[in-house]
Every structure is written in C-alpha cells, then in structure tokens.
Amino acid sequence: MKSGAVFHATMAFVAAFTLVVSALRAPAAADPSAAPRIVTLRQALEIATSKNPQVRQQQFAVSASAGDSVTAALHPNPQLQLNGDALDFENNQFVNGQTKQYGASLAIPLELGGKRARRIASASLSVDSNVIAVHETRRQVALQAAGAWLDALSARLALDLAAKAKIIADSTVRVNEFRLERQDISATELTRTKISAQQYDLQLADAERQVASSERALATLLNITDSVEVNESDDWAWTPPPFDSALAFAESQRSDARLSRAAIAAADAGIALQKANAAPGMSISGDYMMSQGVPLYGVSLDVELPLFSRNQGEIRKAYVQKDLAVFSDSALRIQLRNELTAAFNEYETKKASLDKSRTIIEMSEQVLNTVEYSYRSGNTTILDLFDAQNTWYGARQSYNEALVDFKRAAVQLCIAIGDIRPMTNNPQ
Numbered sequence: 011m012k013s014g015a016v017f018h019a020t021m022a023f024v025a026a027f028t029l030v031v032s033a034l035r036a037p038a039a040a041d042p043s044a045a046p047r048i049v050t051l052r053q054a055l056e057i058a059t060s061k062n063p064q065v066r067q068q069q070f071a072v073s074a075s076a077g078d079s080v081t082a083a084l085h086p087n088p089q090l091q092l093n094g095d096a097l098d099f100e101n102n103q104f105v106n107g108q109t110k111q112y113g114a115s116l117a118i119p120l121e122l123g124g125k126r127a128r129r130i131a132s133a134s135l136s137v138d139s140n141v142i143a144v145h146e147t148r149r150q151v152a153l154q155a156a157g158a159w160l161d162a163l164s165a166r167l168a169l170d171l172a173a174k175a176k177i178i179a180d181s182t183v184r185v186n187e188f189r190l191e192r193q194d195i196s197a198t199e200l201t202r203t204k205i206s207a208q209q210y211d212l213q214l215a216d217a218e219r220q221v222a223s224s225e226r227a228l229a230t231l232l233n234i235t236d237s238v239e240v241n242e243s244d245d246w247a248w249t250p251p252p253f254d255s256a257l258a259f260a261e262s263q264r265s266d267a268r269l270s271r272a273a274i275a276a277a278d279a280g281i282a283l284q285k286a287n288a289a290p291g292m293s294i295s296g297d298y299m300m301s302q303g304v305p306l307y308g309v310s311l312d313v314e315l316p317l318f319s320r321n322q323g324e325i326r327k328a329y330v331q332k333d334l335a336v337f338s339d340s341a342l343r344i345q346l347r348n349e350l351t352a353a354f355n356e357y358e359t360k361k362a363s364l365d366k367s368r369t370i371i372e373m374s375e376q377v378l379n380t381v382e383y384s385y386r387s388g389n390t391t392i393l394d395l396f397d398a399q400n401t402w403y404g405a406r407q408s409y410n411e412a413l414v415d416f417k418r419a420a421v422q423l424c425i426a427i428g429d430i431r432p433m434t435n436n437p438q
Contacts, residue, residue, distance in 0.1 A: 046225070046239035051159050051246045051417075054232060056434045058155035059148040061233045068147045072140040075133070082133035085126070086119040089293075113299030117312070123289030132279040139272040146265035152430045156421040158231045160414050162224040162240045167410040169217040170242070175403055176214050179207035182395070185386055199392050206396065248420055248432045253354055256427045260346055264428025267346060270339040277332035284328045288321040290314040353423040360412070360419040367405075367412040374405035 049057070059065060094112040186200045229238045250256060261267055290313060297308040381398035384390040424432055 046237040047234075048241050049159070049228075049232075049238050050241045050244040051156065051421075052244075052434060054155050054159045054228065054240075055152050055430065057232045057234065058151050059430070059434065062151045062155070062231065063233060064151055065144065065147050068140070068144045072137065072144060075137045075140045079130070079133040079137055082129035083126070086121065088119070089117040089295075091115040091117070110303075111299070111301045113297065113301075113306075115295050115297045115310075117293045117295035120292045120294060121289075122292060123286040125283075125286045125289065128279070128283040128286040132276065132283050135272065135276045135279050139269060139276060142265055142268045142272055146269055149265050149425055149428065149430060152433065153422070153425045155228075155231055156425070156433070157418070158224070158228040159240055160418050160421070162221070162228045162238075163242065163244075163417075164410065164414045165217065165220040165224040166240055166242050167414070168407075169214070169221050171403070171406050171410060172210060172214040172217040174406075175399070176207065176210040178399065179203070179210045183207050194388065202392060202396075206399075246417070246433070248424055250354070250357065250420075250423055250427070253350065256354075257347060257350055260350060260426070260428045261343065264346065267342060267428070270335070270342050273335040274332070274339060277328065277335040281325070281328040281332060284321055284324040288316070288325065290316045349426050350423075353419070353426040357416075357419045357423045360416040364409075364412040364416040367409040370405045371409045374402040378402040 092112075092114050094110075183200070183203050186195055186203050189195045190197060190200050225238050225240070228240070229236065232238070251259070292314065293312045295310050295312070297306075297310060299306040299308075378398045378401070381390060381394055385392065385395040421433065424430065
C-alpha cells in the first residue's frame with residue numbers, strides 16, 4: 011500500500027473511531043419537535059395516585075358512605091293519623107252537628123336496644139373502611155404506574171442501544187467504503203458490513219415503535235392527554251429497612267392489612283347492630299277524638315311482641331361474617347410475610363445481577379474498542395469485529411435489563427412493605 015493511502019486510511023480510522031467512542035457514551039438524540047412531557051418515576055406515581063380513575067372512583071365511594079352516616083343518625087319520623095267515623099254531610103252538620111265523630115293520633119316511634127347508636131357506629135366504620143380503601147387503591151395504582159413507567163424506560167434504553175449500534179455500524183460502512191476505494195478489502199466484506207448496518211436499522215425501527223406504544227400506555231394509565239417521555243436519567247434510589255422492621259410496618263400500616271382489621275371491626279359492629287335490631291319495636295301516641303260533641307283524649311303504647319321473629323337469622327349471619335373476617339385476616343398475615351420474603355430475595359438478587367452487569371459492560375466496551383482498532387488496521391477479520399460488536403450489544407442489553415429489573419424489584423419491595431412515600435412527595 012502506498013504511503014498516501016496509508017495516511018488517508020489512518021485518518022479515516024481515527025475519525026470513525028472517535029465517532030464510535032462518542033456513540034458509546036452519548037444517548038440517542040430526541041426529536042425536539044414532539045415536545046413530550048418528561049416524567050420521572052416519582053412524578054408518574056404522583057400523577058397516577060391523584061388522577062387515576064380508580065382512585066377517583068374510590069374517593070366518590072367515601073363521599074357516598076358519608077351519606078350513609080347521615081342516614082344512620084336520623085330518628086324515625088313520627089306518624090300522624092286522622093280519622094272521621096261519623097260526619098253528618100247529609101244534614102250539613104259537619105261543624106255543629108251532635109252526631110259527628112272524628113279524631114287524630116300522633117305516634118312517635120321509640121328505638122330500643124341502642125339501635126340508633128349501633129347504626130351510627132356501623133356507618134362510621136364503613137366510612138373508615140372506604141378511606142382506607144382509597145389508600146389501598148393508591149398502592150395498587152402506584153404498582154401499575156411504576157410497572158408502566160419501567161416498561162417505557164426499558165423501551166427507551168433499547169432505543170438508545172439500537173441507535174448507538176447503528177452509529178457504530180454506519181461508521182464501519184463508511185470506513186470500509188473508503189478502504190474498498192483503496193482496494194484494501196473486497197466488495198464482499200463491504201456488503202457484509204452494509205447488511206449488518208441494515209439489520210440495526212430494523213432493530214431501531216422496532217425500538218421506536220416499542221417506545222411509542224409503551225409511552226402511550228403510560229399516558230393512559232396516568233389519565234393525561236399529553237404525550238409523555240420517561241426521564242432516562244432518573245436516579246430514584248431507595249434503601250429498604252431491615253426485614254423485621256419492614257414486616258412490622260406492613261402488618262400494622264399496609265392498607266390491605268388495615269382494611270382486614272377494619273373488616274373485623276365492622277363485623278363486630280354488625281353483630282351489635284343485629285342484636286339491637288332484635289329489640290321489639292315500640293311507639294307511643296297521643297290521641298284526640300271528638301265523639302258527638304264530647305272531646306276525648308288518650309295515650310296509647312304500641313309494642314311488638316317478639317314471640318317468633320327475634321332477628322335470629324341476621325344475627326347468625328353476622329357471626330359468620332365475623333368468622334370470615336378473622337379467617338381472611340389470618341390468611342392475609344401469612345400472605346404478607348411470604349410476599350415480603352419473596353420481595354426481599356428478589357431485590358437482593360437483582361442488585362447482585364446489576365453489579366455484575368456493570369463489570370461485564372466495561373469489559374465488553376474495552377474489547378470492542380480493541381477489536382475495532384485491530385480491524386481497521388488490517389490485523390483482524392470482519393468476523394472478529396462482528397463477534398465483538400455482538401458481544402458488546404448483548405452485554406449492553408443485559409445491563410439495561412438488569413437495571414430495569416433492579417428498579418422494578420425495588421419498587422415492588424417498597425409497595426409490598428406498604429409505604430409508597432419514598433416514591434412520591436405525597437405524605438399519605
């Protein structure tokens with residue numbers, strides 16, 4: 011090879027090598043015209059837990075149950091009875107006739123056995139349960155939103171990787187085109203590098219579709235009409251507490267555990283209410299009657315005789331509901347412990363995998379740089395170059411997956427403990 015050709019080939023290699031190194035270090039460029047709404051994980055959860063329709067629906071249920079409390083506190087309405095037994099219309103003696111008989115009775119129901127107090131207590135517990143259910147809905151929505159955000163992050167990372175690989179492949183094509191002009195390589199070798207670049211074109215297009223689909227799904231879950239884009243530089247991190255502390259917090263404060271205890275309290279209140287409802291109905295009334303010009307006054311007491319129905323069926327059903335609530339609470343405690351154990355194990359496993367992936371990605375980049383230099387110097391084959399590129403691509407892909415999996419494990423552990431405050435600015 012002539013000295014001029016060597017000089018030009020060397021300069022082309024230096025330029026291409028610089029471009030490759032920049033591609034490895036720089037993220038893919040975004041389209042500025044789209045102007046999407048950039049959201050971090052924390053922002054996504056804050057939006058979801060406040061705007062998601064499931065949360066809003068549960069908040070409406072709280073308002074509705076507050077209406078039940080108002081109803082429970084109401085006293086029974088009094089009853090007014092008017093009667094006319096003998097009205098002398100024929101002789102026009104309705105007002106002054108001596109044969110008229112008419113009267114009125116005002117009855118006031120009396121609730122015995124503490125029925126009203128039991129109704130109020132039961133309705134109040136229903137409101138409390140619905141308030142707790144809002145927190146449980148937020149917890150479940152936070153898990154869904156975090157999953158959607160991480161899916162979008164995974165798609166973004168895949169897009170960046172495909173874009174970087176495309177830059178590397180394109181730079182290799184440009185160098186080989188120059189080398190072919192200098193007759194340093196064969197036309198077949200150039201064709202093979204072009205085929206490799208075209209394959210990355212397909213991966214890039216597929217990655218773009220995945221990004222668009224995942225970010226649309228995230229926007230739908232957040233219940234917003236703006237286009238969104240995940241913030242790839244989001245550095246959300248969280249250190250979990252010790253297992254015993256996490257378990258104690260989950261058993262006492264996690265919303266589904268609180269709901270379970272609320273169900274037991276509601277069942278107790280239901281038993282008390284049904285027992286109160288077994289008390290016989292009673293009403294006292296004041297009577298007035300005009301009989302043939304003589305006014306009559308009286309007081310009467312109406313009492314239901316509980317000879318047959320004493321609300322036995324409803325009382326029995328209330329006890330069964332209490333047994334069910336206690337059984338469900340016991341099962342939830344076992345489930346909660348197992349869930350936390352699995353979440354802690356998953357977190358530690360994914361953390362170790364991420365640490366290993368960091369080391370592998372550094373090694374693969376060093377190998378790729380070395381093989382790139384050797385290939386463009388004519389000291390190795392294109393097969394070695396392709397193998398190094400594939401190794402780097404696979405290592406970077408594994409690292410991206412490990413990063414997303416670790417973040418997902420951290421989110422799931424945080425939500426399994428039952429405290430989403432580390433992921434949001436919401437104190438509740």
